Amino acid sequence: MQQSGEAGEPAAPDKTETHAVLGIVGIFLLRMVGMWLLMPTLALHAEALPGATPLLVGACVGAAGLTQGIFQVPFGAWSDRYGRRRVIAFGLVMFAIGSFVSAQATTAWALLFGRVLQGTGAINSSLVALVTDLTGPHARARAMAALGGAVGVALAVGMIAGPALAARFGVPALFYTASVLSVVAAVYVVVGIPRPRSHEHHADVEWTGGQLGPLLRSMFMVRLTFGIFVLHVTIAALLVVGPRLLLEHIPTSKHGNVYATIFPLALVVMFLAARNADRKGKLRETVMAGSVVLLGSGTMLALGHGNLYLVAGAIACAVFGVALAEPTMPAMLSRLTPPHARGTASGLFFMFEFLGAFAGSMLGGHFLSRPEPLGYLLLAGASAWVLLTLGLPRLSAAPS
Secondary structure, three states: OOOOOOOOOOOOOOHHHHHHHHHHHHHHHHHHHHHHOOHHHHHHHHHOOOOOOHHHHHHHHHHHHHHHHHHHHHHHHHHHHHOHHHHHHHHHHHHHHHHHHHHHOOOHHHHHHHHHHHHOOOOHHHHHHHHHHHOOHHHHHHHHHHHHHHHHHHHHHHHHHHHHHHHHHOHHHHHHHHHHHHHHHHHHHHHHOOOOOOOOOOOOOOOOHHHHHHHHOOHHHHHHHHHHHHHHHHHHHHHHHHHHHHHOOOOHHHHHHHHHHHHHHHHHHHHHHHHHHHHOOOHHHHHHHHHHHHHHHHHHHHHHOOOHHHHHHHHHHHHHHHHHHOOHHHHHHHHHOOHHHHHHHHHHHHHHHHHHHHHHHHHHHHOOOOHHHHHHHHHHHHHHHHHHHOOOOOOOOOOO
């Protein structure tokens, strides 16, 4: 495999890189489809369980985000020490166990426990670090775009198919599906993903809080982590209040029709943005575009929470914000972070992503019956992010 920084490196990924990236994307896709199938109807399912309260509903939606946020940095650092593949396989097994427990839940508190277990499978940082280990800089941006594309495909499949499948088979069946998909992915990690040559695990590498200091003091890291936090606060909050607001106009089984008008176009935007941003040195501008689009989400929710089209517009703006910024920010991170710190840096980034998902879910639960103030809060967060993106560094185009 060609190594990063070598003279005369190829303009395109070799077959080993391509095979490895496709395998990692497949693992990520299995995991994310299992997760996103649940999200459109999870709040409504939790609300119907004995013991449910608005805050508990929000906690059930966001609990996996909280534990994933807590474990992202340790998982990334453990992957630096013990090796990416074994840490990823372990995380997938934990997600499968949590999915099975959630499927068995008969009360809101039992569902909350299952969701907490799901979140202990915090593999995102390790997956991103594995991609950087297995690819050179000439292929890395495209590999990150492929991961972003997997998120987009999973999001589209889950949001479109999830409501109809939940209406026909029930939400517990979707939890069982998520568990099976995660087990399949764990097996493939062990038998199908090659060992990285550019990174071997180091048993003498100890993770300490002090290692986070230089990263936390980096302004580019502050801007990226705040951005991913705000982005996921918004999308998670809308996944809690959105289904309830849509239910005032259309039945749950028809919610997929709303998402079907949004996600195919968002996928096109995601692929084009990720493909062109790094090649043309427009990473910063693409992230800025995502932050600007996100402004519309809070605005529409605040002004039109009783209007079907404005609710759908609020969801659409959040989704397009994700489509523009989500694949681009990890690509920036990989360009700005030294190789020895990629696992930890990825962990820090994804920690804020999932903590944002938890915070957004809790906000959505708190404002479940009065979404107008939630819209103004989301608008304020997006406005702050727009200002912070102005200070992101400009990066030159990646080698092609």
